[in-house]
Amino acid sequence: MRDRNSGEGGAAAGRRARGELESAVLGALWAAxxxxxxxxxxxxxxxxxxxxxxxxxxxxxxxKGMLVRQPADRGYAYAPVRxxxxxxxxxxxxxxxxxxxxxxxxxxxxxxxxxxxxxxxxRLLGGQDAGHDEDGP
Amino acid sequence: MTAVLLVPLxxxxxxxxxxxxxxxxxxxATALWVLTASALALAGAxxxxxxxLVLTGLLKLPAFATLGELIHPLRTPSDYVVVPAAxxxxxxxxxxVLTLVRSALRQARAFRAARTQADRRPAAxxxxxxxxxxADAYALPGRPHRIVVTTAxxxxxxxxxxxxxxxxxxxxxxxxxxxxxxxxxxxxxxxPALRRARDxxxxxxxxxADEAAAGVIGNRRLIATAIARAALxxxxxxxxxxxxxxxxxxxxxxxxxxxxLAPAGRRSRATRPTAFLLVVCALFSVAAGAAGVIDFHHAxxxxxxxxGP
Numbered sequence: 001m002r003d004r005n006s007g008e009g010g011a012a013a014g015r016r017a018r019g020e021l022e023s024a025v026l027g028a029l030w031a032a033x034x035x036x037x038x039x040x041x042x043x044x045x046x047x048x049x050x051x052x053x054x055x056x057x058x059x060x061x062x063x064k065g066m067l068v069r070q071p072a073d074r075g076y077a078y079a080p081v082r083x084x085x086x087x088x089x090x091x092x093x094x095x096x097x098x099x100x101x102x103x104x105x106x107x108x109x110x111x112x113x114x115x116x117x118x119x120x121x122x123r124l125l126g127g128q129d130a131g132h133d134e135d136g137p
Numbered sequence: 138m139t140a141v142l143l144v145p146l147x148x149x150x151x152x153x154x155x156x157x158x159x160x161x162x163x164x165x166a167t168a169l170w171v172l173t174a175s176a177l178a179l180a181g182a183x184x185x186x187x188x189x190l191v192l193t194g195l196l197k198l199p200a201f202a203t204l205g206e207l208i209h210p211l212r213t214p215s216d217y218v219v220v221p222a223a224x225x226x227x228x229x230x231x232x233x234v235l236t237l238v239r240s241a242l243r244q245a246r247a248f249r250a251a252r253t254q255a256d257r258r259p260a261a262x263x264x265x266x267x268x269x270x271x272a273d274a275y276a277l278p279g280r281p282h283r284i285v286v287t288t289a290x291x292x293x294x295x296x297x298x299x300x301x302x303x304x305x306x307x308x309x310x311x312x313x314x315x316x317x318x319x320x321x322x323x324x325x326x327x328x329p330a331l332r333r334a335r336d337x338x339x340x341x342x343x344x345x346a347d348e349a350a351a352g353v354i355g356n357r358r359l360i361a362t363a364i365a366r367a368a369l370x371x372x373x374x375x376x377x378x379x380x381x382x383x384x385x386x387x388x389x390x391x392x393x394x395x396x397x398l399a400p401a402g403r404r405s406r407a408t409r410p411t412a413f414l415l416v417v418c419a420l421f422s423v424a425a426g427a428a429g430v431i432d433f434h435h436a437x438x439x440x441x442x443x444x445g446p
Contacts, residue, residue, distance in 0.1 A: 019262030020303070023284070026261035027299045031291040046297040064259050082268055110274075110368040110390055118369065120391045124398065125365045 018057075021049070025057045026066065026080065035070060035077035139214050139222060141432065142189055144425035145182035146328075148418055152179055153333035155415035160337050162412035165344035166312070171412070172341055173317045175419040176334045180327035182419075182426030184233075187226045189433045194223020196437065207440040237326040244322065248279075255283045263310075264303065266291070272370040274302055276309035284310070293370030298363035301354050305363075308349030314342040340389045347393055361397035364390060 028044035029036060036044070038055045045054070058078050061067045069076040113121065152175070159175075160168050195201040196211045197219065213219045255265045255277055265277070269287040277283040284306040294302060309315070321338035324331045347364070351357045368390045 017262070020307075022261035023264035023303055024300060026264055026266060027286070027291050027303070028296065030266050030288050031294070031299065044296050046300050061261055064261075066259050066261060080266065110364060110371050113368055113371075113390055117391050121365045121369055121394060124391065124394050125362060125369070 021053070021057050022061060025054065026061060029067065029078060029080045032079075035072070035079040037072050037075055037077045041078070139190070139193070139218060141425050142186040142429035145179070145186040145422045145429070148422040148425075149179045149183060149328040149330040149334075151418050152176070152330055152415065153337075155418055156334045156337040159412045159415045160341055160344075162409055165341055165348050168412075169314075169317055169338065169341040169345050171416060172334065172338045173320050175415045176324035176331055176338060177320055178419040178423050179334075180324035180331055182422040183328045184230070185426045185430055187230045187233075189430050190223050190226035191230060193219055193433060194227065196440070197223070202440075205437065205441070207437070208442045209440045211440045212436055233326055237323065240322060240326060244319070251275075251277050251285070252279055255285055263307070272367060274306060274367070276306040276314070278310060278313070278315040282307075282310035290367060290370065293366055294363060297354065297356075297359055298366060301350050301360045301363040302367065304350035304353040305346045305360070308346040308353075309342070312345065312349070314346065317342055336389075340392065343389060343393055344396060347397055351397065357397045361394045364397070365394050 024045055025041055028041055032040075032044065038051060038058055041058065042049060042051055042054045055075075058067065058069075058076075062069055062078065066081055067078045068081055069078045071077075156172055156175070159171050162168075163171060193211065193213055196205055196207060197213070197216065202211070254267075258265060260281075260283060263282055263284050265283045265285045267285060267287045270289050271287055272289040272293050274284070274286040274290045277285050284303060286302065286306075290302070291299060317338060321335040325335040347360055351360045354360060
C-alpha cells in the first residue's frame with residue numbers, strides 16, 4: 001500500500017493533509033449532539049493537534065458555508081449545516097439497498113450481517129472490551 | 138479437439154476452494170492482485186472456449202460454411218457431440234452477455250447517481266456527509282475521490298474509530314479497489330463458479346483497506362472495534378433487508394474483525410506455495426483454452442483448403 005503516513009499514529013496526525021483535517025473536523029461536528037466550540041472539537045479529534053489549527057479549519061469550513069456558528073464563551077460554537085431536504089438520504093438508500101449487487105463497485109465499509117454474524121461480533125467486541133482474547137470457533 | 142475446450146469450462150469449479158486458500162495465505166493486498174488476475178484469466182479462457190464451441194457449431198451449418206469459405210466439411214468429432222455442445226455453449230454465452238450488460242448498466246447508473254449526489258454538496262477534504270438515520274459508508278471513486286458517510290455512522294463511532302473509517306475508505310480510493318471489484322463482477326458473469334471468487338475478491342479488497350487503515354492509525358485492534366461497531370450499528374437500524382442466505386458460513390465482517398484481532402504476520406512460509414495453486418489452475422485453463430482455439434483455427438484452415446490435414 002502506498003501510505004503517505006503509515007507508522008506511528010501520533011506522529012502522523014501532526015502532518016496530515018489539510019483535506020484530511022477538514023474531514024476529521026466535519027466528522028466530529030456531525031457526530032456531536034449540539035454545536036461544539038473549538039476546544040470541544042479538539043477533544044473529539046485523535047492525535048495532538050494544535051488548538052489554532054482547529055480554529056483555522058473551523059473558520060475555513062464556515063467560510064465554505066458548511067458550518068453555522070453562534071457566539072459561545074469568548075468564541076464561537078459550530079454546527080454543521082443540515083440538508084435542506086431529506087431526499088438525498090432517500091436517494092442514497094435506494095442506491096445502496098442492501099442485499100443486492102446494485103453498487104458492487106462502491107466499496108462499502110460494512111456489509112450486512114446475519115444473526116450469527118451479529119452474535120459473533122458481539123462476542124468479539126465483548127472480548128476486546130474486557131481486554132482479553134477469546135479464541136473464536 | 139472439443140475435449141480440450143471443455144477444460145476451461147470445468148477448471149473454474151476449482152476456483153472457490155483455491156481462492157479461499159489464496160486469501161488465507163497471502164497478505165491481503167497481494168491476494169487481491171492474485172485473485173483478480175486469476176479470476177480474469179479463468180473467465181477469459183472460459184469465454185474463448187465457449188466462443189470456439191459456438192463457431193464450431195455454426196460452421197457445421199451449410200450457410201455459415203459457405204460464408205466461412207469452407208471447401209471441405211469441418212473435421213470434428215461426431216455431430217452427436219458437437220451439435221449439442223455448440224447449442225449449449227450458444228445458450229450459456231448469450232445468457233452471460235445479457236446478464237453482464239444488465240449488470241454493467243446498473244453499475245453505471247448507480248455510480249452516476251452517487252457521483253451526482255456527492256458533487257452537488259461541498260466537501261470538507263474528501264468527506265461527504267449524508268444526513269441519514271441509516272448507518273452506512275462507502276468509498277466513491279472518480280475525480281475527485283470522495284468518502285460518503287451517513288450521520289448515523291459518524292455518531293456510532295468514537296473519534297479514533299471515525300479516523301479508522303476514513304483511513305479505510307481512503308485506502309480503497311488510493312489503491313483503486315473499484316477496478317478490482319469491477320473485474321470481479323465481469324468474471325462472475327462469465328462462469329457461475331466465479332461468483333464465489335467475486336466474493337473472495339471483495340473480501341480481499343476490504344482486508345487490504347483494513348490493513349492499510351491499521352497502518353495509518355497504528356493499531357489493529359482499533360480498526361477491528363471500529364468495523365464491529367459500525368456493522369452492528371448498521372444492522373440495528375430498521376432496514377428492509379431481505380433475509381436470504383441462511384448464513385451457515387461466517388460473513389465477511391466477522392472474518393475481517395477476527396483477522397485484525399489475530400496477531401499480524403501469522404501466515405507461515407511453509408504453506409505459502411498452496412496459495413498459488415489458483416494461479417496454476419488459471420494458467421492451465423488459459424493453456425487449454427489457447428490449445429483448443431489454435432486447434433480449431435487449424436481445423437478451419439484445413440477445411441478452407443489452405444493447409445493439408
